[in-house]
Amino acid sequence: MGAEPALPTPARRLHWRSVETEFVNWLLSRVPADPRLEVPPGDDAAVLRPPAMRRTVVTVDMLMEGVDFIPGPDCPARAIGHKALAVSLSDLAAMGARPEAAFVAVSLPRAGGDAIGRGLLEGISALAAEYGVTLAGGDTNAWDGPLVVSTTAIGSVPPGAAWRRDGGRPGDLIVVTGAFGGSLLGRHLAVEPRCREALHIAERFQVHAAIDCSDGLSLDLGRMMAASGTRAAIRLAAVPIHPDAVRMSGQPGDGRSPLEHALADGEDFELIMALPPEAAHALVAAAGTPPLGLPITIIGEVEAGSGLVAIAADGSRSPLEPRGFVHAFDS
Ligand SMILES: [Mg+2]
Structure with a gap:
């Protein structure tokens, strides 16, 4: 018998998927239930119960290996996860908004991606718990490229109360x-x-x-x-x-x-x-x-x-x- 022929691309994709599914299942088992979620993560999409009489504030950030962080002993995956959510929460703070929920999308390197993913989630979930943020969903991919983490944070403010950049007046x-x-x-x-x-x-x-x-x-x-x-x-x-x-x-x-x-x-x-x-x-x-x-x-x-x-x-x-x-x- 000769060497096994290279798998066609769809089968390779399928294999990656199964690895991801294991990780995602682990991830879902770690996310605490939250009354703000009518449909929790694990479905095709999350369904949020917006707080009564408040506006929804949404912000997205993306952190890229080599630009926003360089993984190493001084920068473990947990620290990257913390930063990924923290920068989005900082944007909510800059709007005067109360943090409510977060979504996290990650592109994990295939080499060591599982451990990196778990470290990321540790950092993210610790910060989420500290600020009362529910992890409402996300997406996990594995690829041959570097680590990329994108966070979407949802907050709320009373109608008309969001802080904006354009309200400064002479004399302030x-x-x-x-x-x-x-x-x-x-x-x-x-x-x-x-x-x-x-x-x-x-x-x-x-x-x-x-x-x-x-x-x-x-x-x-x-x-x-x-x-x-x-x-x-x-x-x-x-x-x-x-x-x-x-x-x-x-x-x-x-x-x-x-x-x-x-x-x-x-x-x-x-x-x-x-x-x-x-x-x-x-x-x-x-x-x-x-x-x-x-x-x-x-x-x-x-x-x-x-x-x-x-x-x-x-x-x-x-x-x-x-x-x-x-x-x-x-x-
Ligand atoms: Mg900002």
């Missing part, structure tokens, strides 16, 4: 949670979405506009200003700089100041908001006590105009170029 103050820069030293994986903070703020303070910092403080603030048709004047001395930004700046050959890291590094996943002055000052006064157990800082003001302006310690003003991470095509 620009307020941020936490500190910025140097996230590559580890925080870019251990993302803590500001969901609890956002809900607390949304219930108590008037927020005109908001965005989360994924690509860089100056870049994301610039996007919010562009959407609002306004300019941001940033007092550089007020920008909260993360200790990681200082550490990164001190690394040999870095050549950038901690402030530059804070303005451009991205993946801080903090909230950037525009509030009327009274609300901004009240919010800052409320910072530091749970659930706002983190620094909240006024870094500048919204003005008529466009773009960003930096205000130095001596009061002098100069244009500030928004910098950060941009997905680029080859030309």
